[in-house]
Amino acid sequence: DAGVTQSPTHLIKTRGQHVTLRCSPISGHKSVSWYQQVLGQGPQFIFQYYEKEERGRGNFPDRFSARQFPNYSSELNVNALLLGDSALYLCASSPGLAGEEASTDTQYFGPGTRLTVL
Amino acid sequence: QKEVEQNSGPLSVPEGAIASLNCTYSDRGSQSFFWYRQYSGKSPELIMFIYSNGDKEDGRFTAQLNKASQYVSLLIRDSQPSDSATYLCAVRGGGATNKLIFGTGTLLAVQP
Numbered sequence: 460d461a462g463v464t465q466s467p468t469h470l471i472k473t474r475g476q477h478v479t480l481r482c483s484p485i486s487g488h489k490s491v492s493w494y495q496q497v498l499g500q501g502p503q504f505i506f507q508y509y510e511k512e513e514r515g516r517g518n519f520p521d522r523f524s525a526r527q528f529p530n531y532s533s534e535l536n537v538n539a540l541l542l543g544d545s546a547l548y549l550c551a552s553s554p555g556l557a558g559e560e561a562s563t564d565t566q567y568f569g570p571g572t573r574l575t576v577l
Numbered sequence: 578q579k580e581v582e583q584n585s586g587p588l589s590v591p592e593g594a595i596a597s598l599n600c601t602y603s604d605r606g607s608q609s610f611f612w613y614r615q616y617s618g619k620s621p622e623l624i625m626f627i628y629s630n631g632d633k634e635d636g637r638f639t640a641q642l643n644k645a646s647q648y649v650s651l652l653i654r655d656s657q658p659s660d661s662a663t664y665l666c667a668v669r670g671g672g673a674t675n676k677l678i679f680g681t682g683t684l685l686a687v688q689p
Contacts, residue, residue: 492677502665502679504677507674563628
């Protein structure tokens with residue numbers, strides 16, 4: 460089975476521009492999460508979607524937005540890019556287990572999109 | 578205090594030795610814990626997860642969880658140079674969001 464796919468792999472933008480990153484989850488997974496990883500740090504949670512609904516949002520400005528489509532793929536949008544937005548953007552997919560099964564809901568990461576803002 | 582803390586390393590071990598990676602977390606309500614391996618320039622790759630106190634073994638890897646001490650560790654037996662990578666500890670946050678809270682990672686270097 461195909462794993463999580465992300466596009467594009469690399470992206471170079473200038474300050475003030477906007478960017479759209481795309482993610483397709485593992486077949487059968489209904490939840491997609493987005494993370495930002497800057498050099499030398501662990502991934503930071505941005506958003507989580509399940510069945511097209513936002514399930515959670517991390518401490519990121521309103522310039523960051525996301526959505527999930529009926530086929531469970533997802534887009535992350537970032538407006539008014541800043542130099543500090545340069546990072547590896549990771550998409551993770553999981554079944555989206557809840558309740559008593561939530562402890563075993565495991566996230567699998569895609570290859571990431573490397574965004575450079577000049 | 579950071580929510581998830583790891584020693585950044587580098588942790589250097591000789592080939593064939595046991596590598597021990599440690600992680601502490603602050604939220605006592607945390608229920609599940611994950612170890613990811615990340616090679617330089619690549620995305621995190623799941624090694625294993627644990628949610629019950631005690632040990633969980635998978636091949637050369639053993640995860641250990643002590644909820645009373647808010648401590649989780651990963652042991653790698655018979656370390657190989659190919660194990661050289663950054664190891665990320667992640668804790669699942671509480672509530673409806675299954676978000677992961679990551680430590681900064683420990684760089685492991687296995688010397689041939």
